[in-house]
Amino acid sequence: xxxxxxxxxxxxxxxxxxxxxxxxxxxxxxxxxxxxxxxxxxxxxxxxxxxxxxxxxxxxxxxxxxxxxxxxxxxxxxxxxxxxxxxxxxxxxxxxxxxxxxxxxxxxxxxxxxxxxxxxxxxxxxxxxxxxxxxxxxxxxxxxxxxxxxxxxxxxxxxxxxxxxxxxxxxxxxxxxxxxxxxxxxxxxxxxxxxx
Numbered sequence: 001x002x003x004x005x006x007x008x009x010x011x012x013x014x015x016x017x018x019x020x021x022x023x024x025x026x027x028x029x030x031x032x033x034x035x036x037x038x039x040x041x042x043x044x045x046x047x048x049x050x051x052x053x054x055x056x057x058x059x060x061x062x063x064x065x066x067x068x069x070x071x072x073x074x075x076x077x078x079x080x081x082x083x084x085x086x087x088x089x090x091x092x093x094x095x096x097x098x099x100x101x102x103x104x105x106x107x108x109x110x111x112x113x114x115x116x117x118x119x120x121x122x123x124x125x126x127x128x129x130x131x132x133x134x135x136x137x138x139x140x141x142x143x144x145x146x147x148x149x150x151x152x153x154x155x156x157x158x159x160x161x162x163x164x165x166x167x168x169x170x171x172x173x174x175x176x177x178x179x180x181x182x183x184x185x186x187x188x189x190x191x192x193x194x195x196x
Contacts, residue, residue: 001172004106009167012105017095018078020085025095027102031164036069037191040097040108040158042178044080045151051181052088058184062194069093075100075156103156106174110155113177160187 004012013028030036041052052072063070071093074084078096085094097103160182162171171190173182188195 001174002107003169003172004161006167008105009163009169012102013167015097015099015101015105017073017097017102019095020078020081022078027097028167030071030093030095031069032166034067034069034165035162035170035191036071036164037187037193038161038163039070039072039181039187040103040106040160041072041074042154042156042158042175044074044076044084045154051184052084052090054184055092056088056090058188058193058195062188066191066193068191068193071095073097073102075103075153075158076151080151100153100156103158106159106161106172108159108174109157109176110153111157111177112155114179162191 013026013032015027016024017027017030019025031038039052039055055070055072058070072090073095074081074097076096077098081094081096085091157175157178158181159172159174161169161173163169173187175181182190185195
């Protein structure tokens with residue numbers, strides 16, 4: 001996969017993201033001090049959040065032993081972060097990039113396409129498409145109507161990167177369709193983190 005160049009990483013480092021309380025955080029501060037896996041997810045109502053549920057199974061002691069931090073960034077506003085973490089069981093660092101400036105700088109595409117016919121689905125996809133749609137509606141607008149419009153662009157794709165230490169990027173995998181995160185085991189292997 002094509003890595004973002006040094007200029008792009010420097011520009012991305014200056015972008016503001018927001019934590020679960022709405023506090024602004026400079027993106028670069030998340031990885032300058034240590035190697036950091038940064039997973040860009042789709043919108044906060046996405047029923048394919050089994051990926052983040054699987055990320056939640058990465059042991060904190062394995063990350064600590066490898067000297068690696070794990071960060072998730074969504075494309076919506078910060079207000080859905082707490083309910084998204086509850087829905088997925090993810091207890092790590094999660095931020096929002098509502099401007100999607102990071103997504104644009106890192107060349108993350110937009111699409112509503114699913115896994116192409118004949119291509120094997122990723123291992124983290126446990127539910128059927130209909131099951132994902134129902135879960136998206138239930139966890140999103142049905143349970144949290146006050147968050148409607150804050151979930152982010154539904155066509156925004158994500159990707160998986162390894163940044164730092166410093167303003168460097170050593171790994172990049174950009175989603176080509178809505179079910180295309182790199183498998184968690186492969187991502188952890190790239191980062192030198194023991195999994196499972």
